[in-house]
Amino acid sequence: MNIIEAMKERRSVxxxxxxxxxxxxxxxIEKAIDESNSPFGGKLxxxxxxxxxxxxxxxxTYGMIKGAEDFFLLGIGSDEASGLSAGYRFEQVVLRAWQxxxxxxxxxxxxxxxxxxxxxxxxxxxxxxxxxxVGVAEKPSMKEKFTRLTLGSKNRKPxxxxxxxxxxxxxxxxxxxxxxxxEMLRVAPSSTNSQPWRALVDGDxxxxxxxxxxxxxxxxxxxxxxxxxxxxxxxxxxxxxxxxVTLRVPRKIxxxx
Numbered sequence: 001m002n003i004i005e006a007m008k009e010r011r012s013v014x015x016x017x018x019x020x021x022x023x024x025x026x027x028x029i030e031k032a033i034d035e036s037n038s039p040f041g042g043k044l045x046x047x048x049x050x051x052x053x054x055x056x057x058x059x060x061t062y063g064m065i066k067g068a069e070d071f072f073l074l075g076i077g078s079d080e081a082s083g084l085s086a087g088y089r090f091e092q093v094v095l096r097a098w099q100x101x102x103x104x105x106x107x108x109x110x111x112x113x114x115x116x117x118x119x120x121x122x123x124x125x126x127x128x129x130x131x132x133x134v135g136v137a138e139k140p141s142m143k144e145k146f147t148r149l150t151l152g153s154k155n156r157k158p159x160x161x162x163x164x165x166x167x168x169x170x171x172x173x174x175x176x177x178x179x180x181x182x183e184m185l186r187v188a189p190s191s192t193n194s195q196p197w198r199a200l201v202d203g204d205x206x207x208x209x210x211x212x213x214x215x216x217x218x219x220x221x222x223x224x225x226x227x228x229x230x231x232x233x234x235x236x237x238x239x240x241x242x243x244x245v246t247l248r249v250p251r252k253i254x255x256x257x
Contacts (some may be wrong), residue, residue, distance in 0.1 A: 003230050007184050013103025016067035016135035025100060026070075030135065031097040035143045038085035039241040040222070043077030043126050046090060048134075051115065051216060057133075065105065068133030072104070073116060075126035080116065080218055086130065087222020088229075091188070094132070095230070108191060108216045115149035155193060156186055163199045173200055181231040182206075188227040190220035197224040226232070 001009075016082045021029065026048070033046045050069055050217040057065040072093070076086045094104050111117050111128040122128065163182045174181060178201055185197060201206040206228070210221040232239060 001099050003095060003099075003234050004184065006098045007187065007227055008093060008228070010087075010098045010114075010189075012105040012189065013133075013137040014065050014105055015136075015138045016103065016133065017138050018067035018069070019136065021102075021135060024060075025102065028107045029093070029102075031050050034092045036089040036092045038088045038222075039049035040080060040084040040243075042082030043075075043123065044082055044085050044089060045064075045075040045123060047073045047075070047120075047127055048092065049073055049120075059201060063119075065107075067135050067138060068107040070152060071116065072130075072132040073128055074130035075122035076129045076134075076219075077125045078127075082126075083084060083218035083221040084115055084225070087224075088226045089220040090130070090132075090229075091223045091226040092230070094204055101136065102134050104132050104134050106132055106189060106191075108219060108243055120253075147174050149254070159183065159186055162186060162195065162197065163201070165201050168200065176201060178206055178228075181228045184227040184231040185224045188220075188224040190223065191216035194220065197221050199228075 002176075011033055029048060033048070036046070049071055053065075057068070063146060072090070074083050074086055090106075094106070097104055111131060116131050117128045119206045120128070129217075133199065159182070160171045163172050163186075164170060165176070172182065182199060183202075185199065186195070188197075190196065191214055194213045194217065195222070196210045196213045198209040198211065200209070208221070208225060208228075210217055229239075
């Protein structure tokens, strides 16, 4: 499975087989963590840890997580760069896990004082803000299917509501060189399917923006830009990131040239 197929097929998994990761899977996952990278800087630490949650775990509106023994823990700094890097880098790990036949489910919340945070020290300026179960998926229950339907996971905004050409009134032409990468950005996961990202194509430059919809909006934008960049890399296209900030909404994140 190539990275494009992984981005198209990947879905959130809440029900796992209860077996946990085998040693080879752990090696591959740790390798994916080590190889993940981001152009945005900031502070981020990704860890993999086992937990004994026999009765499952229910994090508010995410639905019940069942059968998971292994969890990613993300210690993230409080600044914008750290949030972007967390989304950007960890989505690389999530996509690699899917290629290995492993399911995941992003869960962003406050975990301070929880079992997930006990006995773990984080570098200065970081705190646990995201957990994510990982393992072999079981067939989803009717309740999980209902949860996915309620969250609107399959309901993505139309392409022309998110991406524009030269100004915010003109659609991106069908033949534009960034069309497929933008489509992979469109299908990226986001908190409550909010899709906070926007993009403006201008020649060989793509300007990225986000609309602050929740505390997870910056993280979500990092996930989306990861999809865009992974698509461009898959086709052998090179580019550079530069960061610019504007005071208007949607807020500008960066350009890729």
